[in-house]
Every structure is written in C-alpha cells, then in structure tokens.
Amino acid sequence: MRIKHKAFILALALPPALAGAARAQTIDDVARAMGVAKAETIHYSGTGTFWGVGQSFRPGEAWPRFNMVRATRAFDLKRHVFVSDFVLTQFEVPPRGGAQQPIFGEQRRASGIAGDKAWTVAGAFTIASPRLQPTLLHDYGTSPHALVTAALADKAKLAPAADGWTFEIARSGRWRASVLVGKSRLVERVDSWVDSPVLGDMHVATAYDLYKEIDGVMVPMRLRQWAGGHPVLDFVAAEAKVNAGGIVVPPSIREAPEIVKAEKAAEGVWFLAGGSHHSAAIEMRDHVILFECPLGDARTLAVIAAVKQAIPGKPIRYAVNTHHHFDHAGGLRACAAEGAAIVTHAMNKPYFEAAYAAPRTLSPDALARSGKAASFVAIGDKHVLTDGERVLELHRVKDNSHNDALIVGYLPKEKILLVADAFSPREPVTAIPAQLNPFTTNLWANLQQLKLDVDTVIPIHGRLVKVEELRLAAGAR
Ligand SMILES: [Zn+2]
Known part of the structure; x- marks a missing residue:
C-alpha cells in the first residue's frame, strides 16, 4: 500500500513532457520529432532587428542596430543552399557606428551560399564573396534542420542535460557547435564558433523557438542570435513554407579575384x-x-x-x-x-x-x-x-x-x-547632395579646426579625388 502510494505520487510529479522525452535517446528520435526527413526546402519570411557585427561606435560596445523591415531566409537542405535577403532602415538617430550608416530610406542586403560558393548582391551585380563564406557556411550548417541532418550522418551521440540533451558537431576548418535539444526533442539553442579575422574563434549563440508544424516538419518561427557577446539578429517569421521550392541560386556569379x-x-x-x-x-x-x-x-x-x-x-x-x-x-x-x-x-x-x-x-x-x-x-x-x-x-x-x-x-x-568611412567618393560628387552624410560634415569641420591644407584625398572606399569633392559632399562652399 505504501509503495503503491509512492509510485502514484511519482507519476503525478513527473511532467508529461519529461516522461515522453525520457524515450529520446538518439539523434534519430530528434530527427523524427523535427520531421527532418520530410524537409527539402524551408522558406521563412518576416521582420525583425539586425545588428552590424564588428561595427560598434567604441570597441567593446554593442553592435549598431537596424530595423529589418522585410526579410526572407531560405534553406535548401538537399542542395545545401542558404539565401538571406533583407531590407534595413536606420534605427540609430543620429547615426552611430558603422555597417553602412547612414541609411537614407531603405537598403537591401542579400547574400547566399550554394555548397561552398558564397555570393553577395552588390547593386546590379551578384559577385562571389569568399569573405562571407565562413559566416554563410556557419549560418547554413548551424540551422536546426541542417544540424540534425549532419548529426545523423555523423551518428552524433546525445548526452543528457538539465533541459533535455546536447550533442556536439564540427566541420573542420569551418565551425563547431554544441547543440541543446529541448524536452520536446526540438533544437532550442546552438552555441557555435566561427572564425572572425579580429576575434578569432568567435562565439555565436542562437535560440530557436515558437516552433510550428508545417506538413509534418517542425519549423522555428523565431530566431535570436548573439555574436561576439552582443545581439546580431532577432527574426520573427510571419510565414514559413515547407517544400515550396523556388529557392533561386544565381546562375552566374562574377568571380572577383584579389586585385591590387x-x-x-x-x-x-x-x-x-x-x-x-x-x-x-x-x-x-x-x-x-x-x-x-x-x-x-x-x-x-x-x-x-x-x-x-x-x-x-x-x-x-x-x-x-x-x-x-x-x-x-x-x-x-x-x-x-x-x-x-x-x-x-x-x-x-x-x-x-x-x-x-x-x-x-x-x-x-x-x-x-x-x-x-x-x-x-x-x-x-x-x-x-x-x-x-x-x-x-x-x-x-x-x-x-x-x-x-x-x-x-x-x-x-x-x-x-x-580617410576611411567619413568620406567615400564611390560616385563623382558634382553638387552638394540633397541629404548630407553627418560623418562627412563632421570630418570637414575637423579639417577646418585642424587647419589642414588638403589638395588630394586618398579614400579607403572610392576614388582618388581632389578636395573639391569632399567640400561639396560636406555641404561646404
Ligand atoms: Zn567603419
């Protein structure tokens, strides 16, 4: 009688999720719960917040923030394709920090990876971007369905953790990750490391939640990410499509060899x-x-x-x-x-x-x-x-x-x-612009205060120009 009573109490105390979770001992259970075998393409569209990594006003401060007014994130798990395409508006007023501030109106940022090939959209061109390759490979590889697919191939072992299970996975020379699978057997958090030319093995933390079942596949409708200790992305999908196809890889990617x-x-x-x-x-x-x-x-x-x-x-x-x-x-x-x-x-x-x-x-x-x-x-x-x-x-x-x-x-x-960034004459400056860049007007004020007698400007971005273009860009006469 006494024993029976104890067992009864125990059964009541055990939450149903944990009771179910106790059966998930292998990565196959996780793959089944996530519906990984049924997912060929996943396409998310939504909005959120974006921060520019490595572009803070002062070293050690948070990365500068932008409004992400439209965004799509598309994955092709069979062809190993990831396409990120989003539109930003200025959040910091006045502009503070880098990452292509100030944005006047809207600015599109699009990049992707197919297999090992990374590209970025630069104006009218789609150009190869070896520099983005590590990050894009990381972002594809550490996305929940790609991670579990890779873990299946690796026969990764689950280790019990307080909140579920963890497994470790690495892709040599690219990234490594420690993955938390929650009690519902879904990927909830990824701690990963990817190379940064400044920070070395840079820590990235990604939280996935608001999972929703679509055609037998569990997809996270929210993604929050931190890199180098500060937030980089908070994306909320308004819509997700599974196996809708339509993920376009640029047919011709212009190779840009390192030319000096x-x-x-x-x-x-x-x-x-x-x-x-x-x-x-x-x-x-x-x-x-x-x-x-x-x-x-x-x-x-x-x-x-x-x-x-x-x-x-x-x-x-x-x-x-x-x-x-x-x-x-x-x-x-x-x-x-x-x-x-x-x-x-x-x-x-x-x-x-x-x-x-x-x-x-x-x-x-x-x-x-x-x-x-x-x-x-x-x-x-x-x-x-x-x-x-x-x-x-x-x-x-x-x-x-x-x-x-x-x-x-x-x-x-x-x-x-x-000069870097405060004046970047990519296009010829022939008149005072309608919208002045505050970084440029401040540079001009500094030059006057320092009484520097400038004739020629060597910019880190743009063309070698005469000072007249800087004067116009700064709105000075
Ligand atoms: Zn800068």
Whole structure:
C-alpha cells in the first residue's frame, strides 16, 4: 500500500513532457520529432532587428542596430543552399557606428551560399564573396534542420542535460557547435564558433523557438542570435513554407579575384585600390608605412605583396589602423605577421590585445601560424611619424559618430588626406547632395579646426579625388 502510494505520487510529479522525452535517446528520435526527413526546402519570411557585427561606435560596445523591415531566409537542405535577403532602415538617430550608416530610406542586403560558393548582391551585380563564406557556411550548417541532418550522418551521440540533451558537431576548418535539444526533442539553442579575422574563434549563440508544424516538419518561427557577446539578429517569421521550392541560386556569379592596383598619388605615395577596401603605402627613408590593412589575410597579404613590388627592398615597419571596425582592422594581424607594428588609437589597444589572446583553432591566420605576437604603437589624438624628411601626421577625428577613435592621415608636404568611412567618393560628387552624410560634415569641420591644407584625398572606399569633392559632399562652399 505504501509503495503503491509512492509510485502514484511519482507519476503525478513527473511532467508529461519529461516522461515522453525520457524515450529520446538518439539523434534519430530528434530527427523524427523535427520531421527532418520530410524537409527539402524551408522558406521563412518576416521582420525583425539586425545588428552590424564588428561595427560598434567604441570597441567593446554593442553592435549598431537596424530595423529589418522585410526579410526572407531560405534553406535548401538537399542542395545545401542558404539565401538571406533583407531590407534595413536606420534605427540609430543620429547615426552611430558603422555597417553602412547612414541609411537614407531603405537598403537591401542579400547574400547566399550554394555548397561552398558564397555570393553577395552588390547593386546590379551578384559577385562571389569568399569573405562571407565562413559566416554563410556557419549560418547554413548551424540551422536546426541542417544540424540534425549532419548529426545523423555523423551518428552524433546525445548526452543528457538539465533541459533535455546536447550533442556536439564540427566541420573542420569551418565551425563547431554544441547543440541543446529541448524536452520536446526540438533544437532550442546552438552555441557555435566561427572564425572572425579580429576575434578569432568567435562565439555565436542562437535560440530557436515558437516552433510550428508545417506538413509534418517542425519549423522555428523565431530566431535570436548573439555574436561576439552582443545581439546580431532577432527574426520573427510571419510565414514559413515547407517544400515550396523556388529557392533561386544565381546562375552566374562574377568571380572577383584579389586585385591590387597601385597608383602613384605623389612621389613615394601609393594608392592601393582594386578591391572594396583600399590601402596606401608611404615610402620612408628606410621603411614603409602601410595605411590601412583591411578585411583579413586574403586582402591584406595581396596588398603587402603589391607594396613589395612598388617599393622593393624596404620593410613595412608600421601598419596604421583608421578605426577598430572589423572590415578595416581584419588585416592588421597579417601586417603583424610581416613584422609591422600596429599603430592604433590607445582606445583600441586593450580591445585588440584581448581579441588576439583568444583561441584561433578554426582557421589559423598568418600571425597564428607564425607564432609571433602583435606589437602596438598606441597613439593619442595626434601622432607624427617621420624619418626626418617625410612627415605623416595622424589625427583623431573628434566627435565623429561613425567611430569614437577615427584616425585620418595627413601628409603636409604632399597635401594629401587619407580617410576611411567619413568620406567615400564611390560616385563623382558634382553638387552638394540633397541629404548630407553627418560623418562627412563632421570630418570637414575637423579639417577646418585642424587647419589642414588638403589638395588630394586618398579614400579607403572610392576614388582618388581632389578636395573639391569632399567640400561639396560636406555641404561646404
Ligand atoms: Zn567603419
């Protein structure tokens, strides 16, 4: 009687979900619960919030936020295709931080991966994007149905956890993940790591919820994601379609090999263009200063090779960093591997030092492979690099809301300004624009205050131009 009573109490105390869950011992049970075998394509459309990774106003702050007013996320699990296509509007008013702020009106961002091939839509063109490949492979591979499909192939083992089960999965050189399967046998949370040129093995956390059954497949209608410790995505699907097909892979993806075009801006001053992010090399008596080491190893190693061709026999002693945004700082480690000291504002040094101390196991870069350590020259609001003959002044652009420690270069003898992001003359500026970019007007005010006599502008994005274009872009007469 006593025993029976105890069993009765126990049965009552056991929640039904746990009773059911106790049977799920294998990844096959998870696959069945999720309906993975029935899912060929999944297409989500909805809205949400997007944050630009690596684009904060100050190092260590949250990534800048945008309204995601329309978004589709489409997966083809048979062909290994992921397409992300969304439209952003400005959230920060006034604009604060990077990631292509300020947005006037709406801005589309579209990219995708098919197998190993990554692409991005740039205006009228769809171009290959090797730089996006790690992230897109990660985003596809760590999506719930792709993860469980891969775990089935790997015969991954489930381990019991407080809230369900976990399994581990990795794709060598790409990403690794620890996956939490909830008591309802659905993928609820993914902790993953993917390579970042600045942060190394970057931690990404993704939470999936609001699961809904569509044609026997369980699909999460909400996705929240954090990367490098801050939110990057909060997506709510208004609609999801299973096996509706229609996921289009661009028929021709324009390959864009790493091209560095060296153009002489003045005697011993080289504008190194040809990609999305440029650099400049300044020849000193017995060394070279490389101004901006962008993107990552692929771009910056090509730039370093171009420097050696343009200025043979002189080592790159300094690598000047305009600001900590990842697209502008991603190649600094390649310069450090080359033996250059990283010249950056003092605000960034502790951030880079902490980032560089993180493990880099997924895709070890040139510096990691060299076993060398990066060395820094932390500068204040003004710093001068000179060999006694040529002078390169470095100035902080004060109160520029793109970045709190934005550095411009100025060559007083050559009257050349070197600038990133505050002025990017991609198209010719022939009149004062209808909408002024506040980053540009602030740059112009700083130049007046510093009394810099500029004739030519070397921009990190856009064309080598005369100062007149900057004056117009800033709305000055
Ligand atoms: Zn920037």
